[in-house]
Each structure stands twice: as structure tokens, then as C-alpha cells.
Amino acid sequence: MNHQLETKMKTTIKLAVALAALSIAPAFAHDQHDHGSFSAGEPGNPKKPARTIEILMNEMDYTPSKIEVKRGEQVRFVLRNVGKEDHEFLLATAKENLAHAEVMKKHPHMEHDDPNGVRLAPSKTAEILWKFTKSGTFEFSCLIPGHRDYGMVGHVTVN
Ligand SMILES: [Cu+2]
Numbered sequence: 001m002n003h004q005l006e007t008k009m010k011t012t013i014k015l016a017v018a019l020a021a022l023s024i025a026p027a028f029a030h031d032q033h034d035h036g037s038f039s040a041g042e043p044g045n046p047k048k049p050a051r052t053i054e055i056l057m058n059e060m061d062y063t064p065s066k067i068e069v070k071r072g073e074q075v076r077f078v079l080r081n082v083g084k085e086d087h088e089f090l091l092a093t094a095k096e097n098l099a100h101a102e103v104m105k106k107h108p109h110m111e112h113d114d115p116n117g118v119r120l121a122p123s124k125t126a127e128i129l130w131k132f133t134k135s136g137t138f139e140f141s142c143l144i145p146g147h148r149d150y151g152m153v154g155h156v157t158v159n
Contacts, residue, residue, distance in 0.1 A: 039093040039138070040116060041131050044075070044131045050075055051076070052078060053075055055079050055089065057079060057080065057081045057083060057089065057142070059085060060142075060147055060150035062089075062154040069158050072132070074129065075131075077091075085122065086121055086144060087142045087147065087152065088141075088144060089142070090117035091116045091117060092138065092141075097141045097153075104143045108144060115128070116128070132156070137158070140153070140154045141153045
């Protein structure tokens, strides 16, 4: 696929995500247009210290699936796909992930290149540096159709 077409498709998918959010929660949709903000905090600063948390992705769960962090804490997620299928790690609110999941039912192979998420092929590893600036409960989830329902959802509690 040529790059221009790929970029165009990504833009279309982002628009579709925004539209899905709009149909579920009009008040929330505003955030979707602000590409600088994320529901679970913000991308981390590599120059600042971070706690490393390793998360294994498998069919069909995460290990560990529950983590606790302090508000303002920076976490370096080391994500390892130890399974036999592709898996994702998308950090957001449950509401945002559910809206995103609806879009993925129509586009199961959509790529993610956002700072709060990654899709990994089997035996691949990736890192996400994240600063939890908001208190509350957030989740990480795999939105490949079926995976979330089968157990690929974990929770982050920010105190
Ligand atoms: Cu998965």
C-alpha cells in the first residue's frame, strides 16, 4: 500500500472513531477533536524518572491485569506479546475503548500509531511511556474483535 493511501485511511479511521464517540456521548466527543489530550493522562517525558511495569499479552488476557499508580506518576509499560496472535494494548477510559471497539468491528485490521496504544505481532515487544495526570480508573484493552469480551481488559487505578 502506498504511503499516501495509508495516511488517508488512518485519517478516515480517526474520523470514524470521532463519529462513534459522538453517537455515544456528545459531551465527550469534544475531546476527540483535541489531538493533544488523552483520557488516561498524557504521553510521558523520557527525561523524567519512570517506574517500569512489564505486561504480558496472551490469549486472552494480560498479566498483570490490575495495577495501581499514584497521580502524577510516570510509568514505562514494557509490553510483550507472548501469545500466538496479534494483540493490542490501548490505554484509555472504558467508554473510549468501547467506542473504539465498535469502529474496529468494521475495520479489524486498523493500525494504531497513537502514543497511548500499540498493536503487537506474536513475540514482539514495545514500550509505552505514560504519565498518569488524572485520578480515577482507566483500562487497557485489546480491541481486536472478540478479544476484549474473552478477557483482554485490565485496569489501572490512579490515586
Ligand atoms: Cu488481543
